Amino acid sequence: MKLFSFWFIAVLMAAGVSAQDKISSFQTERNEVLLLSGDHKSIGRKNAAEDLILTGDLKTDTKIIMERYELEHKNDINANPEKKSVLLATALSTLVPGAGQFYNDEIWKSAIFLGLEAGLITGAIIYNKKGNDKTAEFEGYADNNWSVVKYAEWLLNNRSALGLPDGDITIDPNTNLKPWERVNWGELNHLEGRFSHKLPPYGEQQYYELIGKYPQYNHGWADQLNDNTPEYNSNITPMFLGYSTMRGDANDLYNASTRFITFVVLNHVLSAAEAAWSSAMFNKHLTLNMRVVPEIVNKATEIEMVPRLNISWKF
Template identity: 40%
Template sequence: MMKNILMLLFVIAFLDSSFAQSNDSRKTEPIKSDSLQSRYTGNLLEDSRIALNGYNKSVNSPEVSLSGKKSPLLAGLFSLILPGSGEAYAQSYWKAAAFLAVEAVAIGASLYYDKKGDDATLDFQRYANANWSAVRYAEWLNKYASEVANESDVVSNIKIDPDATKAPQDRVSFAEINAVERQIPRFSHVLPGYGEQQYYELIGKYHQFNHGWKDSDPDTPVYLTNLPQQMLDYAQMHIKPDDTFYKYSQRAVVAMVINHVLSAFDAAWTASRYNKSLAVNMQLKQVELYGVSELYPQVNLTYSF
């Protein structure tokens, strides 16, 4: 029995010695494989270092662009239609607000001064209707046409309706007035039809219409040097809408056009800068870690000021 036990112990010792020699032999053999797994030593610290070094070995996949570019042409078209809209499209919201504000102010100014001009026009028309009369002018022509023309054969027989309840322009024939005016060489114009733009302009501009005003002297053939104050005041009233209100309204319209053009160019430029300032690229990286190859997405985001 004892002999059998000793024999068993001898066999175990021999096998253990052989296994240990085998392990020592494997440790000292050089590793021929190039893979990370074949280079592991069994030492945790050493194997971690080898794995981390292997992390840097990667293969780039083809680049995928995700830049989200804006079209400068489209941005310019937007702002040409509505200033600021192209800047908003290019995500420049402060500039969008500025151009839109200029547009709103210009539109408001144009409408405001256009309304002021219309009101001033109504004012001088009412003044003329109240103070200048085709009847008075016709009466003066009937009385002094020959003397003003320095010709005795001037025919001036303008018919005047005696019904004073009618408006002056309804009591006389403008055609008959014009026929007399054409016989007077010194007269440069004929009276336009009532209510026409030229009607309201000429009665305050040319001296020959002097005697249609209420404050004029009906008993003199003189008409060049004795202008009534009403005519002088009316002349100033008549030029005010065009020289001030309508002119300001037109300037506001010009400002609107300029704002549209400037905003269109700025929007195109802003969209171009947006495309240059923001670049987003996505790549797929192949990484070997602990002998295992993995693919993962990588996003590179750069923003330049």
């Protein structure tokens, strides 16, 4: 009987030691979790275990610990993408359409705006070149078929009928010179005082415009054979009309180039506005939270730390 009592006491003592070891092990593991969490407010809780009054029974003491300590710490993993700079996105797309979209990680939008930019610039260059070619064509046509000498002679021959002021126009008789090299331009402009326009110096844009625009210059064209009449409104020649059409074609080509340039500017504006809007919406509506939450699960006499992953994506 004494032997049995001694053996029973020894078992109780062993059970108590075992319970204390498990409790101590649990407390140690919990404190380590708290230390690794980086949450300084939670770290202070580990010292509260010193105030616990334990019974020595493993099951009871485990229940006490779990009721006393609710593990509230949550490891937050900052998975939020870096916010986009609205100002930077806007500036990039203002300089190069599509650059702001590329910064916003919207590659397909970037490709669209950049492709439009390339296409529009190419169109502007092509039509501007076509306009230059047509301009060179009609200027060459004018140099070969319109003569300021012929025009000056018509003015002199019809001075009285046209009501021109007194004066003369010096014309160099050297026919080897170009027509615009043979006439005194100042004297010519003086006699033109009655008209609404005076002929600009040779080579200027207005020079080529006026000789195909105003009927008074009709008598400078090679196919105008009657220079002895003061009439100049009703006898417009085919060369005058054909030249006017050529100039109109050149202007149409230049206008097309200008429209392309207008759309280039518009593409910059739209790309900048879209980049600003997209970056603002990204910062406002996109939230990605990832949290690892340690959770105590009591499985009979076992305690297990279970990480939980929460992901939310809001628009």
